[in-house]
Amino acid sequence: MIPSEHPAPCASPYAAGRRSGEHAGGCEHRHHDGDPARQEAAERTLRRAAAELAAIADRIRAISERTSATLTDPRMARRAAARPWSAAEAYTALLRAATHPRGLGFAFGGLPARLGGMVGLESLGRHVAVTSLRLRIAAVAVGHPELLTDPGTSRLIDAVTGDRDIATGTIMRAMIAERGASEAMSAVAPIAMEVLAARALLDENPFNDGAGWAIATGRQPDAEPLFGLATRAITRWDRGEGAAAPVAPPPGLAEHGGVLSFLGNVAVLGTDGRVLLQELDNGRYVVHAPGMGFGRPINDSPQDFVGAGRNAMLGDSPYVRALAKAIAAFGVPQGARVALVGHSEGGAAVMNLAQNPAFCARYHVTHVVAVGSPIDFKVCADPATWVASITNQHDIVPALDGVGTGGCFDLHPDWYVVDYTHPSHRFPQCHSIAVYLADLRDLLTDERRAIDTELSAYQGAVVRGQVYRLHDREAR
Template structure:
């Protein structure tokens, strides 16, 4: 406990009051914007109403004056602003297009931006560390433009950019606000593909052999959660038959949520789907689940348990509220982890509902409850007629028995988002921090504690959207086993930024850092070699979001080195290039990325902490663990070819060649404004290599920067060298 009496990581009463005030103000401002939009629609309707048109023809002197006054009210910048937000035909459509050409923004949109600024301030008041999140950073850049009209245009472009939506998908506290704001920014919502409902679809798929090893063979609460964890990055759900202690076969649906930074291809389980799920029981995600259950062949009237995490838990809660669904099946239990039950009531009053949340997890805010809700998110309740013997040990939880309701909000040891929302953290907390919650849910799920007799996975799809990254990233993939689980290759990067700092270095020094084999020699530019410090911020990839810092040296062809190959390679296709970059050191911020780099690409990766901002003209990368800082401002640049490259690593006695293909708009900049700094206690081996090459005292010759691009990295090809 802290000296002020508050648990570490919990917000103080003052910060809670400030956050609540800001959120209430944001809600009031959105209501005002909605009112302005409604007035704009009614005024536009009146402007082109047949009675007014007829009156203007009969009495032009007064009728035209009235229409002119209405037109000024709709179009003038001191009135309702730009084009009215309504269905326009004929002259109304012409005037709406004229408003767009003039760059006018409606008053409703300008007010909506103010609401979003208040909501962002509320989130940062509660979680100041969230300012480092890539999604929050991009959103803040859009809403803090110099002028409100520019902010509206930036936000509109952001909402229409599916790559940006993936980065925004981690902004759970804003999900309740974003749909309303987005609607107010959209001049013609029916034309915005992110606002479409989407077409749900489901396809039965086989589980990989390595995945089958993690699928539970006995029914239990933690077993079902581990099943969800095994599926969490694939846009799939799992349906299982369980033979209970009484011999009756029952069915369990297990649904993962939205994993931050993981693409969902054409799945409804994406950012746009996450925005829709909290507010309707007819989302593409739920329609896809219904199609999967129909294909599975669950008999009518069968007992059914729904278990989900995050967005999946929210979808299961919404499904339990569907009267038609509950008339078809008997939903006996619905359990949500990382999403509270709140005020939702299942359609069948006999359904037992449970919600388990970490108080530091900001994702549960996405369920749409406002700050004035009477529901206390820190309450722990148990089924009617039972007492909670463990409640006295939790000073932040109180008992409030409700029929068929069990909710736990605990203060877990994991504070950082999105780590505190990850299912693996919840599983560990249910084992060690709140075992009484695990025992209570297991007891409730007693009818489902038995052998699993059938398992089938379904991939959920949304045919309304093309696959993510289409057409560049729609390519054949395969599964490669690793110690962190199966990994699909090529590894695809859907939203990334990069800056490559290029330094001329002494060729002899570069050669001394390479492995002691005769066929690895640095490519020479006269008497110098070329070292590259690559900085990456991967906001969305098939192995999750992470930052990457890599030091490499350009090397010749391993078999037949030729003079000037480095220049000739610029004219060759990437897959035919002879030269490549040998990775001397690699630091990444996620365990999965470290395992993939070591086991698939043969690169000497280490896990570290780092913060990267590479989306603008100012470069900023910091790693306290490495003792490294790269910052500065890049000057004017010129377009250059795509930064496709070949990377080399070592695995045992072999060399691993990896092809990296990119698609973006890279630019070549002078490197005079960028500086690398190392602390005196900077971590090895990266710091030692940087110092030996003299990069800690030099400025890069040039910088190749790309603030947003797509990429894919092939599985490493093992060469007999």
């Protein structure tokens, strides 16, 4: 039985995607040989089994921690002094359960667990969690058979889940040497989170265990899974109260609404720190938030690499604060109906606004559209807010919050999720707003129409617009 605090397993008939919400679309996701209905059934079965094993691993881990705590409890030591013979028998039984390969494995917590992990002592809970991750990889492979037929990815999966560190590094280096970093990353992208979580659970580094457990059990990690660096340590440099200054608009901004128009505006803005506010003729407002800028930060823009990590993993950032100031400066009245549209880091930033109770008390956030964004662990302050998440399964960026294509927990059954595979499979190209825009226009036509139907109230003419350049802090 799955514990009540654990995320529910996927139950949607469209549960082949990263998140199993109302819909998972695809232009290539289901068209290889085989009966689609049987394929969907196989994926559902594998993901449900993975979720159940993850819950079991969680229970085993909790039992291991309680066993370890009992063995080190000072009260038990005092009782042992009073009744040494019976205490010795109890200690022996607990030690056997906590260390025997047919019991919990090496089940100690805290410092002993870290020391045990460094010398390769095995834990039953870890291996059950890794088995769950292998089932998740198998579920992804139903829709992506190339993962198991490709020599590089199949050998990598076996090496990672078989706890062969040297082989893992050798295979990954060989893939990069033969295909280039972009091609190698693209090949692994659909199962990147499962591979990283398995590696974190099985390697000798004790500091990334928590991230591995979080990814395996459907919780938000508070550290990255490769080395175990804490999120707050990585994002501590993303500081500032946020600021927004009006600037001249670039040419080519759309004069009417609709998801293609909104995302087209995001593409026109680029990633140099600009956002767009538009008022429609029916008194509604649309906020356009582009993603991270690559290379050297421009004009102390909060749209940088560190800011992207902060927006993905935390709920507040200079980007979010600057965006709120731009909305206030534009004169959006209290209680106005607002749609938030963002790509990549911008999608995470607008979701952070949508989950901010104070912001949602001032404005009525009716819709959020996030494209290529890591937003799985964010929850809107207003349950009535309609959320669309559009993600490409070969785009690694949406998985930076720890939920990849193989996710088996139904975190947001009320969201409209479009999770698909672009034919090129190339990263970072498949992450670009231009590719997402083209896919919605040419490949995901049913999904686009469904989103536009939901956004029908935002398809009026634009009566006023303003572009703002965001900064980390006010000019001194």
